[in-house]
Amino acid sequence: MDFKDLIGNNKIKDYLINSASNNQMLHSYMFSGREGIGKKLFAKIFAKMILCLSEDKPCNTCKSCISFEGENHPDFMQINADDGKSIKIEQIRLMQEKVVEKPIISNKKVYIINDAELLTKEAQNCLLKTLEEPPEYVIIILIVSNESKILNTVKSRCVKIEFEKIPDEEINNYLEKQGISKLSNVMLKQCDGSLKMALNIGEKTEEYNTLEKIINNMEKENIAAIWNNAEILYKSQDEIFDYLDYINVILYNKLLKINKISYVNCIEKVEKIKKNLLANANYNMCIDNLLLELWEELNEKHNRS
Numbered sequence: 651m652d653f654k655d656l657i658g659n660n661k662i663k664d665y666l667i668n669s670a671s672n673n674q675m676l677h678s679y680m681f682s683g684r685e686g687i688g689k690k691l692f693a694k695i696f697a698k699m700i701l702c703l704s705e706d707k708p709c710n711t712c713k714s715c716i717s718f719e720g721e722n723h724p725d726f727m728q729i730n731a732d733d734g735k736s737i738k739i740e741q742i743r744l745m746q747e748k749v750v751e752k753p754i755i756s757n758k759k760v761y762i763i764n765d766a767e768l769l770t771k772e773a774q775n776c777l778l779k780t781l782e783e784p785p786e787y788v789i790i791i792l793i794v795s796n797e798s799k800i801l802n803t804v805k806s807r808c809v810k811i812e813f814e815k816i817p818d819e820e821i822n823n824y825l826e827k828q829g830i831s832k833l834s835n836v837m838l839k840q841c842d843g844s845l846k847m848a849l850n851i852g853e854k855t856e857e858y859n860t861l862e863k864i865i866n867n868m869e870k871e872n873i874a875a876i877w878n879n880a881e882i883l884y885k886s887q888d889e890i891f892d893y894l895d896y897i898n899v900i901l902y903n904k905l906l907k908i909n910k911i912s913y914v915n916c917i918e919k920v921e922k923i924k925k926n927l928l929a930n931a932n933y934n935m936c937i938d939n940l941l942l943e944l945w946e947e948l949n950e951k952h953n954r955s
């Protein structure tokens with residue numbers, strides 16, 4: 651994996667390549683920006699370059715590059731929320747025990763903290779010590795999707811690199827190169843610059859097209875037909891929040907074309923159902939109600955106008 655394999659954020663790419671090539675890294679970085687735009691991959695390739703022992707980085711042939719690709723580089727460590735919920739102070743303490751040991755293969759050591767917004771307050775305060783006085787060979791990269799969860803004291807000790815959304819055209823070009831069909835404008839809106847989301851939708855274009863059909867048919871068909879053709883919603887409990895978000899993107903898109911209050915009301919109804927689902931309301935009943943309420947809203951207004 652190399653920077654040339656990644657799309658978007660070219661200025662950041664150039665900056666990181668220059669820093670690593672000229673051995674002008676800083677001690678701590680915060681890679682900030684929405685999910686799915688490549689922050690983790692950028693950080694990993696940056697780490698690989700920093701650790702590479704050759705002039706032309708990453709060379710992919712030195713001992714460091716080979717260990718890195720083999721995921722057993724002793725001077726590289728990633729810290730993750732193991733339970734998906736939080737990164738605990740014990741994990742930072744463990745990291746700090748390793749930080750003081752000199753590098754083994756490379757001249758530097760790189761630590762990436764993924765989803766750093768999940769660091770507990772205690773863990774962040776503990777991390778401060780290392781951010782304040784890092785050994786000269788240590789580089790720490792925090793990957794952050796929600797900056798508001800990071801203490802100001804931690805932020806102020808990191809150089810922030812703000813990642814931008816990936817332009818729609820670049821996303822579609824990338825999908826095409828991967829043999830995945832291009833996304834429609836409404837689908838691209840749902841992605842909002844996230845390649846990760848685009849790949850996810852790219853694998854499910856049929857499902858996303860069906861959702862669009864359901865909403866488009868609301869004003870044409872009776873409620874029984876709507877219920878019958880909405881199987882996708884009933885059987886997709888795992889993806890339902892993505893699908894409901896998409897329904898709102900479709901509705902919002904309609905609103906931009908025709909300024910009707912019923913579209914606004916529908917968007918609110920979808921948000922209400924999301925809350926009910928989060929509160930563990932009966933799944934099928936939620937979907938029944940959602941479809942009925944959207945249908946009533948769209949047809950009631952239709953009749954009135």
Ligand SMILES: [Zn+2]
Binds near residue numbers: 701702704708712713
């Ligand atoms: Zn190398």
